[in-house]
Amino acid sequence: MARLVIVSNRVASPKERAAKAGGLAVALREALSQRGGLWFGWSGETEVNPPEAPKVFRSGRVTYALLNLDPEDQRAHYAGYANGTLWPLCHYRLGLLTFRRADWEGYRRVNEHFARALLPLLKPDDIVWVHDYHFMPLAKELRKLGFEGRIGYFHHIPWPTPEVYLSLPSHAALVDDLSHYDLVGLQTENDVRALLTYISSEIHGWIAPGGTVGLKDRRFRVAAYPIGIDAEAFVSDAKKSVGKDEERRLNESLAGRTLAVGVDRLDYSKGLPGKFAAFGELLRSFPEHRSKVTMMQVAPLSRSEVSEYQALRRELEELGGAINGEFAEFDWVPLRYLNRPFQRATLAAIYRRSRVGVVTPLRDGMNLVAKEYVAAQDPEDPGVLVLSRFAGAADELKGSLLVNPYDIEGMAAAMDRALTMPLEERQQRWRTNMDNVETNTIHHWCQRFIDELTNVTDQFGPAGDTWGNARPQ
Template identity: 80%
Template sequence: MARLVIVSNRVTSPKERAAKAGGLAVALREALGKRGGLWFGWSGETEVGASAEPKVFRSGRITYGLLTLDPEDQRAHYAGYANGTLWPLCHYRLGLVSFRRADWEGYRRVNEHFARALLPMLKPDDIIWVHDYHLIPLASELRKLGFEGRIGYFHHIPWPTPAVYLSLPSHAALVQDLSQYDLVGLQTESDVRALLTYISSEVRGWLAPGGFVTLGPRRFRVAAYPIGIDAEAFVEDARAAVGSEEMKRLHASLAGRALAVGVDRLDYSKGLPNKFAAFGELLKSWPEHRSTVTMMQIAPVSRGEVAEYRSLRRELEELAGSINGEYAEFDWVPLRYLNRPFQRATLAAIYRTARIGLVTPLRDGMNLVAKEYVAAQDPKDPGVLVLSRFAGAVDEMSGALIINPYDVEGMAEALHTALLMPLEERRERWRANMDKVESNTIHHWCEHFISELATANETAPDPLPPQYQASRA
C-alpha cells in the first residue's frame, strides 16, 4: 500500500485532544494512523532566514514534519494573499479583496519553501493530499522539482463563479497550478461547475464526462466531495450531555424558554449582523415570542488583528446591546452573545437543548455546524435547522428551513415557523437530515477521496481531441 502524505498549512499536534482538535484533524490523523504516513505543514513558528530543514518526529505510525517560516514570508502568504485576497474572493466579498504583488510573490515563496522541504522526505509511490487555499501552488512546485507521483488537492472553502474569479489578477496562474494535481476536490457540484466553466471558457481546457480536464500537457479530474462530520462521536457526546452539569446550568438559565443557537467564527462571511437583525425582527413582528425564546450566538474571535474583523465585532456588540436594551425584561435577556470557544461536549449539550439551529452564512464551503446540530438532536423531540441557501450543506440538508441570509424579514419569518412547528413535522425533517449526516461522515469522505486519488486518471476517457493528441505524441 502506498504511503499517504497529508500537507496542510498547520499541523495538529499529536498531543491535542480530539474534542479540541476538531473533526477534520481527527479524521486525517485516523487515516494516517491506519495506513501509516507523513503529516507535513507549518509549525506556527517564524524565524528570520528560516531553514528549509523541517523538525521531524514520530508518534505511533505517523511521522510529523513541521516547517518554520520567515516572518515576512509568513505574513505575505497567510495574512496577505491567502486571507487578504483569496478568502474574501472565494466568499464573494470583492470590496474586501486586497491584492498586492508582494503578497502574491510571498505566497509563492512559501509554497516553494514547502516543496523544497518536503521533497527529500518523499518516496516515488507516495500519495500526497494537499489541503486548502493556502497551498494551491504546492503541486506545481513539487513537479518543478521532479516529483511525478499522485497529488490531490481539496479546497475547503467555496470556489467562486467565473465572473467573480476573473477579478483576481492571478486567476490564470492559480488554475495552471491546479492542473498539476491529479485530483481536485471541491465541496459542492456548483463549485465544480464554476471551476469547469472557467477552465473551458477562459483557458481553453478540454472537458470530458466525469469532470476530467485536459489543460495543455496535463490531465486531471475535478469532482465534488462534500465533507461530513464524525456523526457517531457527536451523537454520543449529545447523549452523554443529558443530565450533565452544563445541561443543568443551561436549562436553569433558560427557565423553560426555547433556545435558538448559532455557532460561528467571528467572520464577515457568516452573516452575523443579519442574523442578529432577524432575531430583533422576530421580537418586533411577533410579540408573542418575547420572554419565550432566547437566542445564543457563540462567535469565537477570529483574526482579531484585521481591521474588518475588529469592525465586525463592534457592530455585533452594538446590535446585541440594542436588541437587549429594547426587549429585555428583568428576568430575561433576549440575546446572549459569547466571544469564546467551547469544548465539543459543551456544544453538544447546547445543540441538543436548542429548539432552533440558526446557520446563516452569506457564503460557506460546507458549514459543519449545520450537521453537528442535526447529529446532536433528540430523535424523539428534535429541533429545527434554519439554513442559508448559500451554505454548501444545503445540498444535503433537505429537511432544513432554507432561508436567504440577505432577507432579514424572511429569516424572522422562518424563526417564527420553526418555533411553532408541530412535533411530527420536526421529526420528519430531522430524519431526512440525519440520514445524510450518517451516510456521509468525515471518515467516509476521507476514504472516498484517498481511494479516488489512488486511481486518478485510470478511467479517463479517450480519445483526446486533436490539439491535445499532438501534445502527447
C-alpha cells in the same frame, strides 16, 4: 499500500485532544494512523532566515514534519494573499479583497519553500493530499523538482463563479497551478460547475465526462466531495450530555424558555449582523415570542488583528446591545453573545437543548455546524435547522428551512415557523437531514478521496501523461 502524505497549514499535534482538534484534524490523523504516513505543515512559529529542513518527529505510525517560516513570508502568504485576497474572493466579498504583488510573490515563495522542504521526505509511490487555498501552487512546485507521484488537492471553501473569479489578477496562474494535481476536490457540484465553466470558457481547456480536464499538455480530474462530520461521536456526546452539570446549568439559566443557537467563527462570511437583525425582527414582528425564547450566539474570535474583523466585532456588540436594550426584561436577556470557543461535548449539549439552530452564512463551502446541530438532536423531540441557501450544506440537508441571509424579514419568519412547528413535521425534517449526516461522514469523505486519488493514474496512465491526439470532444 502506498504511504499517505498530508499537507496542510494547520497540523493537529498528536497530544491535542480530539474534542479540541476538530473533526477534520481527527479524520486526517485517523487516516494516517490506519495506514501510516506523514503530516507536513507550518509549525506555527516564525524566525528570520528559517532552516530549509523541517522539524521531524514520530508518534505511533505518523511522522510529523513542521516547518518554520520567515515572519514577512508568513505575513504575505497567510494574512496577505491567502486571507486578504483568496478568502474574500471565494466568499464573494470583492469589496474586502486586496491584491498586492508583494503578497502574491510571498505566497508563491512560501509554496516553493514548502516544496523544497517536503521533497526529500517523499517516496516515489507516496500519495500526497494537499489541503486548502494556502497551498494551491504546491503541486506545480513539486513537479518542477521532479516528483511524479500522485498529488490531490481539496478546496475547503467555496469556488466562485467565473464572473467573480475573474476579479483576481492572478486567476489564470492559479488554475494553471491546479492543473498539476491529479485530482482536485471541491465541496459541491455548484463549485465544480463554476471551476469547469471558467476552464472551458476563459482558458479554453477541454472538459470530458466525469470532470476530466485537459489543459495544455496536462490532464486532471475535478469532482465534488462534500465533507461530513464524525456523526457517531457527535451523537454520543449529545446523549452523554443529558443530566450532566452543563445541561443542568443551561436549563436553570433558561428558566423553561426555548433556546435558539448559532455557532460561528467571528468572520464576515458568516452573516452574523444579519442573523442578529433577524432575531431582533422576530421579537418585533412576532411579539408572542418575547420573554419566551433566548438566542445564544457563540462566536470565537478570529483574525482579531485584522481591521475588518475588529469592525465586525464592534458592529455585533452594538447590535446585540441594541436588541437587549429594546426587548430585555428584568428576568430575561433575549440575546446571549459569547466570544469564546467551547469543547465539542459542551456544544453538543447546547445543540441538543435548542429548539432552533440558526446557520445563516452569506457564503460557506460546507458549514459543519449545520451537520453537528442535526446529529445532536433528540430523535423524539428534535429541533429545526434554519439554514442559509448559500451554505454548501444546503445541497444535502433538504429537511432544513432554507433562507436567504440577505432577507432579514424572511429569516425572522423562518425562525417563527421553526419555533411553532408541530412535532411530527420536526421529526420528518430531522430524519431527512440525519439520513444524510449518517451516510456521508467525515470518515467516508476521507476514504473516498484517498481511494479515488489512489486510482486516478490508473485512468490517466503515468503521472504527467498528456492528451496526445485523443482529446475529448
